[in-house]
Amino acid sequence: xxxxxxxxxxxxxxxxxxxxxxxxxxxxxxxxxxxxxxxxxxxxxxxxxxxxxxxxxxxxxxxxxxxxxxxxxxxxxxxxxxxxxxxxxxxxxxxxxxxxxxxxxxxxxxxxxxxxxxxxxxxxxxxxxxxxxxxxxxxxxxxxxxxxxxxxxxxxxxxxxxxxxxxxxxxxxxxxxxxxxxxxxxxxxxxxxxxxxxxxxxxxxxxxxxxxxxxxxxxxxxxxxxxxxxxxxxxxx
Amino acid sequence: xxxxxxxxxxxxxxxxxxxxxxxxxxxxxxxxxxxxxxxxxxxxxxxxxxxxxxxxxxxxxxxxxxxxxxxxxxxxxxxxxxxxxxxxxxxxxxxxxxxxxxxxxxxxxxxxxxxxxxxxxxxxxxxxxxxxxxxxxxxxxxxxxxxxxxxxxxxxxxxxxxxxxxxxxxxxxxxxxxxxxxxxxxxxxxxxxxxxxxxxxxxxxxxxxxxxxxxxxxxxxxxxxxxxxxxxxxxxxxxxxxxxxxxxxxxxxxxxxxxxxxxxxxxxxxxxxxxxxxxxxxxxxxxxxxxxxxxxxxxxxxxxxxxxxxxxxxxxxxxxxxxxxxxxxxxxxxxxxxxxxxxxxxxxxxxxxxxxxxxxxxxxxxxxxxxxxxxxxxxxxxxxxxxxxxxxxxxxxxxxxxxxxxxxxxxxxxxxxxxxxxxxxxxxxxxxxxxxxxxxxxxxxx
Numbered sequence: 001x002x003x004x005x006x007x008x009x010x011x012x013x014x015x016x017x018x019x020x021x022x023x024x025x026x027x028x029x030x031x032x033x034x035x036x037x038x039x040x041x042x043x044x045x046x047x048x049x050x051x052x053x054x055x056x057x058x059x060x061x062x063x064x065x066x067x068x069x070x071x072x073x074x075x076x077x078x079x080x081x082x083x084x085x086x087x088x089x090x091x092x093x094x095x096x097x098x099x100x101x102x103x104x105x106x107x108x109x110x111x112x113x114x115x116x117x118x119x120x121x122x123x124x125x126x127x128x129x130x131x132x133x134x135x136x137x138x139x140x141x142x143x144x145x146x147x148x149x150x151x152x153x154x155x156x157x158x159x160x161x162x163x164x165x166x167x168x169x170x171x172x173x174x175x176x177x178x179x180x181x182x183x184x185x186x187x188x189x190x191x192x193x194x195x196x197x198x199x200x201x202x203x204x205x206x207x208x209x210x211x212x213x214x215x216x217x218x219x220x221x222x223x224x225x226x227x228x229x230x231x232x233x234x235x236x237x
Numbered sequence: 238x239x240x241x242x243x244x245x246x247x248x249x250x251x252x253x254x255x256x257x258x259x260x261x262x263x264x265x266x267x268x269x270x271x272x273x274x275x276x277x278x279x280x281x282x283x284x285x286x287x288x289x290x291x292x293x294x295x296x297x298x299x300x301x302x303x304x305x306x307x308x309x310x311x312x313x314x315x316x317x318x319x320x321x322x323x324x325x326x327x328x329x330x331x332x333x334x335x336x337x338x339x340x341x342x343x344x345x346x347x348x349x350x351x352x353x354x355x356x357x358x359x360x361x362x363x364x365x366x367x368x369x370x371x372x373x374x375x376x377x378x379x380x381x382x383x384x385x386x387x388x389x390x391x392x393x394x395x396x397x398x399x400x401x402x403x404x405x406x407x408x409x410x411x412x413x414x415x416x417x418x419x420x421x422x423x424x425x426x427x428x429x430x431x432x433x434x435x436x437x438x439x440x441x442x443x444x445x446x447x448x449x450x451x452x453x454x455x456x457x458x459x460x461x462x463x464x465x466x467x468x469x470x471x472x473x474x475x476x477x478x479x480x481x482x483x484x485x486x487x488x489x490x491x492x493x494x495x496x497x498x499x500x501x502x503x504x505x506x507x508x509x510x511x512x513x514x515x516x517x518x519x520x521x522x523x524x525x526x527x528x529x530x531x532x533x534x535x536x537x538x539x540x541x542x543x544x545x546x547x548x549x550x551x552x553x554x555x556x557x558x559x560x561x562x563x564x565x566x567x568x569x570x571x572x573x574x575x576x577x578x579x580x581x582x583x584x585x586x587x588x589x590x591x592x593x594x595x596x597x598x599x600x601x602x603x604x605x606x607x608x609x610x611x612x613x614x615x616x617x618x619x620x621x622x623x624x625x626x627x628x629x630x631x632x633x634x635x636x637x638x639x640x641x642x643x644x645x646x647x648x649x650x651x652x653x654x655x656x657x658x659x660x661x662x663x664x665x666x667x668x669x670x671x672x673x674x675x676x677x678x679x680x681x682x683x
Contacts, residue, residue, distance in 0.1 A: 052677050055574065057573075057574060057676050057677050057680075058677060077578070077579060078578050078579070078580075081573065081576050081577060081578040081579075081581075082576065082578075084573075084574060084575065084576045085575065085576020085577075086576070090574050090575065092571075092680070096567065096570075096571045096574075096680070097571075098568055098571065098572075099254070099568075100250050100251055100253075100254040101250070109571075109572065109575050110575045110576055112243070112247075112577075112581075113572070113575065113576040113577045113578070113581055114576075117240050119239045119240070120243070160575070164576075
């Protein structure tokens with residue numbers, strides 16, 4: 001089975017001067033291609049730290065994080081940026097769209113920071129429009145975020161996460177700010193993406209959401225407490 | 238190239254999000270650039286004005302004038318009630334005969350007299366002069382002729398009158414050929430000069446001259462008819478002055494020999510006037526150089542005042558950009574998460590400040606180009622609300638109202654360049670502090 005990402009004995013300590021906070025104490029797990037993982041745990045369990053490391057926003061204190069064949073823990077700041085741009089698609093709890101941009105422009109943002117700064121041409125623009133249509137916003141491409149509902153904003157951020165065709169999609173409580181109807185819509189989109197073969201890692205503390213995934217990882221005190229496989233990962237054919 | 242356009246476009250988009258704030262921030266730079274250009278234009282205009290005045294005196298001229306010596310000196314040197322001072326006809330002779338660089342010389346004697354024609358009368362300055370006077374003072378005739386050499390030799394009673402004199406004495410008649418009375422003598426009017434703007438006082442040694450109330454007669458005639466003694470009745474007291482010549486205007490053969498000649502003139506006069514310094518040597522070329530120096534100082538002072546406003550504008554930009562960075566911390570976090578390098582963030586914020594400062598500079602340049610019009614408005618305001626009629630005619634008033642700002646075209650790119658530079662300087666710190674933000678912290682920022 002081909003791995004999308006892999007963590008080996010990952011630790012993260014925060015030196016606060018008087019105390020050293022051990023947020024992660026050695027976590028190892030594999031993320032096969034086509035997996036849909038829910039990371040759960042109470043606050044302080046280390047799941048946010050885990051997500052930051054998986055998102056290449058931070059470097060581990062020790063251990064390895066292999067993404068796209070490279071060990072993220074050895075990269076410098078610029079290389080981490082490149083990694084995030086190229087390999088990772090972020091979906092945030094609070095959508096985090098750029099307010100002065102339209103839907104289409106928001107989807108384009110990751111294209112602005114591609115290595116070597118290639119021009120954004122017709123092909124790229126077509127691709128962004130296709131993504132907008134895919135998440136059901138084909139008729140709202142010129143709208144600004146404040147003109148959209150929460151569910152619609154989250155769809156924009158999903159489209160944005162997909163624009164650079166990432167290795168993994170990281171979703172941080174993607175339905176946390178949404179009502180149950182829109183929650184179902186967003187989960188549908190994520191399921192569709194997963195069934196297309198995309199690897200999704202989602203942090204959530206709602207068991208109802210976690211149940212809809214293929215695998216649940218429950219964290220406690222900086223370690224994986226339990227792992228439940230609900231369904232085997234099916235990589236894209 | 239397309240990338241630069243893209244970055245600038247995105248910067249514009251962010252700035253347009255807060256139109257009022259961006260506009261107000263820009264205002265500081267607009268005024269800074271405007272005041273740099275305006276100040277330099279006024280300085281340039283003042284210098285052009287000074288240069289014009291000096292050139293009217295003639296760059297190759299050296300003017301020697303009689304000056305009333307200080308009171309104490311006169312009392313100790315002469316006991317008589319007649320005050321005797323000033324240039325002598327012998328000075329004129331020595332100067333013209335000994336200095337080879339002098340090509341021509343025009344002696345002048347001035348007295349104030351009442352001029353009469355039939356029932357009309359007015360006080361005028363009677364100038365005894367030679368034929369050269371017309372050219373040397375840039376006068377032109379509206380009718381008739383000016384004084385000639387033969388007028389001098391024959392001691393003819395002929396007069397050329399200035400336009401204002403002609404208008405008040407000859408309201409309905411042609412002045413040519415008419416007899417006017419100057420003092421006790423009658424003179425025939427042979428010519429009328431056109432109006433000429435009065436020359437301003439320069440450097441304190443040469444008072445301003447109003448050419449429009451003059452009557453010109455041959456200097457030899459003046460000497461023969463009026464003598465050297467000038468008796469004035471002033472408010473009951475009588476003063477008597479004995480002056481041979483009021484002024485000698487000497488023309489030097491070329492510009493390079495003006496200063497050495499002036500030096501030679503000073504030394505010559507020093508010897509013939511050993512006791513009192515009752516004359517002054519005015520060298521327009523020297524004044525020109527002084528005016529140049531004054532202009533430099535003027536430009537530096539005005540320029541620095543304007544530069545201060547530019548710096549204040551820059552601080553305004555920095556202030557706003559720091560606030561913007563704090564306000565947009567979340568956006569910075571998102572961009573970093575989506576793959577923006579630190580360099581990209583710096584670029585983004587720096588571009589915003591440069592666009593801000595650059596467009597401010599551009600508007601400032603446009604305003605600066607309108608300086609002459611603005612200044613006209615100021616002149617109008619001063620004329621109507623600040624200065625009342627009398628003070629408007631004073632030396633300072635005349636200088637102010639004659640002043641025409643001249644835009645120094647080099648100042649446009651310079652002022653614009655400074656504004657962009659200030660944009661970069663004031664933008665770099667906020668931009669770097671934005672880029673240094675920890676993406677995780679920035680994403681969590683509310």
